[in-house]
Amino acid sequence: MLSKNNLRFQLFFAVLFACVSILAAQTLIRQFWTLPAFEAMAAHNDLLDLKRVESQLTQEITSLKNLVYDNAVWDKIYQASAERDVNWFQETFFIPESFQHLGINGWYFYDIKGAPIAGFSTEHATAELKVPFFESSRSSELSDILISPESVRQNGLMPVSKIGFIDILDMPAVVVSHSIAPSGAKGNSHGTAVLWRYMDERFIETLTPGIPGDIQLHTGEEVRQLAPYFTMVFGEGVPNQAVPFQNRLYIGIQNTQGTPVFAVSVAIRERPFDSALFDASLISGIVISITILTLFYMFMHFQLLRPLERLLDTVCLATRSRDFSIRSGMQGRNEIFKLGRRIDDLFALIGKQRSELVARNQELQRISNTDPLTGLANRRYLDQYLQTLASHASTESRPLALLVMDIDYFKAYNDHYGHSRGDQVLKQVSSLLQQSTHSATDLVSRYGGEEFVVVLQNTAEDEAVKVAENLCVAVRAAKIHHESAIGVDILTLSVGVAGKPPGTPLQAEKLFDQADAALYAAKRAGRNRVEVAPGI
Numbered sequence: 001m002l003s004k005n006n007l008r009f010q011l012f013f014a015v016l017f018a019c020v021s022i023l024a025a026q027t028l029i030r031q032f033w034t035l036p037a038f039e040a041m042a043a044h045n046d047l048l049d050l051k052r053v054e055s056q057l058t059q060e061i062t063s064l065k066n067l068v069y070d071n072a073v074w075d076k077i078y079q080a081s082a083e084r085d086v087n088w089f090q091e092t093f094f095i096p097e098s099f100q101h102l103g104i105n106g107w108y109f110y111d112i113k114g115a116p117i118a119g120f121s122t123e124h125a126t127a128e129l130k131v132p133f134f135e136s137s138r139s140s141e142l143s144d145i146l147i148s149p150e151s152v153r154q155n156g157l158m159p160v161s162k163i164g165f166i167d168i169l170d171m172p173a174v175v176v177s178h179s180i181a182p183s184g185a186k187g188n189s190h191g192t193a194v195l196w197r198y199m200d201e202r203f204i205e206t207l208t209p210g211i212p213g214d215i216q217l218h219t220g221e222e223v224r225q226l227a228p229y230f231t232m233v234f235g236e237g238v239p240n241q242a243v244p245f246q247n248r249l250y251i252g253i254q255n256t257q258g259t260p261v262f263a264v265s266v267a268i269r270e271r272p273f274d275s276a277l278f279d280a281s282l283i284s285g286i287v288i289s290i291t292i293l294t295l296f297y298m299f300m301h302f303q304l305l306r307p308l309e310r311l312l313d314t315v316c317l318a319t320r321s322r323d324f325s326i327r328s329g330m331q332g333r334n335e336i337f338k339l340g341r342r343i344d345d346l347f348a349l350i351g352k353q354r355s356e357l358v359a360r361n362q363e364l365q366r367i368s369n370t371d372p373l374t375g376l377a378n379r380r381y382l383d384q385y386l387q388t389l390a391s392h393a394s395t396e397s398r399p400l401a402l403l404v405m406d407i408d409y410f411k412a413y414n415d416h417y418g419h420s421r422g423d424q425v426l427k428q429v430s431s432l433l434q435q436s437t438h439s440a441t442d443l444v445s446r447y448g449g450e451e452f453v454v455v456l457q458n459t460a461e462d463e464a465v466k467v468a469e470n471l472c473v474a475v476r477a478a479k480i481h482h483e484s485a486i487g488v489d490i491l492t493l494s495v496g497v498a499g500k501p502p503g504t505p506l507q508a509e510k511l512f513d514q515a516d517a518a519l520y521a522a523k524r525a526g527r528n529r530v531e532v533a534p535g536i
């Protein structure tokens with residue numbers, strides 16, 4: 001079960017948090033920075049398209065304007081206007097094919113009073129000059145286009161020209177007017193030359209090349225409806241912001257009264273980017289992020305988490321079982337794996353030191369329980385041994401006997417042979433006692449000085465007496481010389497026997513006292529004998 005303090009849990013949530021953060025960051029960046037930036041760039045391009053249309057429109061109109069004045073027969077026009085030579089205009093100047101070729105739909109010439117002299121329309125070519133708009137010289141729109149001699153004078157007798165947009169025969173047209181003045185010099189005007197060109201599909205086609213997307217012309221009622229959506233009005237400067245309407249941008253073209261005559265629209269460019277919030281790039285970014293973070297998690301899993309968990313398991317198992325032979329067996333190269341190997345080394349060291357300590361303790365225990373001279377169990381061990389036996393339930397049901405024995409006249413032996421020989425005799429007697437008993441069930445101990453105690457488990461009184469007599473016999477049979485003044489010639493033993501019958505608890509002290517009393521009795525009775533404690 002993962003807890004919040006678990007490193008794997010923390011790493012998992014860190015990775016999860018990173019994924020969610022990246023997703024949120026990518027979404028926010030796309031929503032508030034990338035998409036708006038793309039959209040602004042696209043809108044800017046749309047505006048540039050519109051400006052290019054406006055610029056081409058201006059160029060087209062400028063070329064029309066130049067056509068009036070840069071005319072090979074301008075001086076003749078100047079003269080014919082002064083003379084009101086209608087025939088010259090109709091028969092010589094008006095050549096429909098050449099004007100059609102130049103994209104001009106018609107010419108009109110007016111005298112200084114604004115009265116028409118001659119007119120010509122490529123669509124309505126008649127000798128009677130039948131283009132109604134240009135005939136009604138009193139109309140305010142035409143008056144605005146005609147150039148009065150005063151305005152030429154006000155211009156320092158320099159030619160004056162104007163541009164206007166007018167509906168002619170219900171078709172929007174650009175009208176260029178020019179004062180009829182001498183070519184290349186100052187001078188009074190003889191009237192106004194006017195030419196026009198219909199803003200029809202043919203004209204719009206001249207704007208199309210080089211402009212991506214379609215360009216459309218809007219006329220009539222539609223223009224008034226589109227007026228609120230004009231991004232710009234022709235001739236009124238360049239806007240900073242596009243105002244798209246039905247995926248198009250509009251340039252309004254007004255007449256001299258400020259009324260929209262027609263409009264040209266440009267389709268806004270198709271967006272080369274996906275404007276949906278969760279587009280392929282965002283989803284790819286998220287997938288890549290998740291993949292990278294998953295790989296990072298896997299890397300951390302194999303290089304950090306798993307070795308750490310293995311290390312922790314090893315340490316926990318070793319400390320719980322106190323078995324330091326366990327090894328992590330880690331084989332990697334990074335610091336965690338190195339730590340694992342160092343912990344293995346540490347465990348090996350602890351294991352070695354523990355073995356040494358156990359061996360040393362065993363040795364110390366052996367020393368503390370052993371008599372250094374004879375190698376027999378000492379009195380401390382005897383006490384523990386009897387205590388342990390007394391605590392065992394099985395001891396009560398079985399018989400047990402205690403032999404307390406003492407070498408006879410040992411003081412005299414020491415005095416005669418010296419202490420060193422006395423030590424050797426003690427060792428010899430000890431060895432004889434051990435040889436004459438069963439090591440599996442009998443404990444031979446040196447109680448102190450030249451006194452020995454033998455514990456006989458599962459041994460009844462009569463058997464214990466036999467064992468005691470065997471011990472006396474064994475010592476006598478060894479014939480250890482004892483040439484002292486006392487009158488004996490070999491070393492002998494006196495033994496006191498006390499037994500616990502089956503079915504009674506072991507009272508070690510009491511049993512010892514009884515055996516000791518029996519020994520005392522054996523000494524008093526002349527030594528070199530076995531005495532049984534009374535009452536057994």
Ligand SMILES: Nc1nc2c(ncn2[C@@H]2O[C@H](COP(=O)(O)OP(=O)(O)OP(=O)(O)O)[C@@H](O)[C@H]2O)c(=O)[nH]1
Nearest residue numbers: 406407408409410411412414419420422423449450
């Ligand atoms: N060489 C040697 N003598 C010891 C040792 N321990 C005790 N003795 C001697 O053993 C002698 C025991 O003497 P006593 O207690 O008088 O007894 P005993 O002379 O054997 O006389 P009984 O026991 O009455 O027969 C003493 O002289 C102690 O110095 C020992 O480790 N080595």
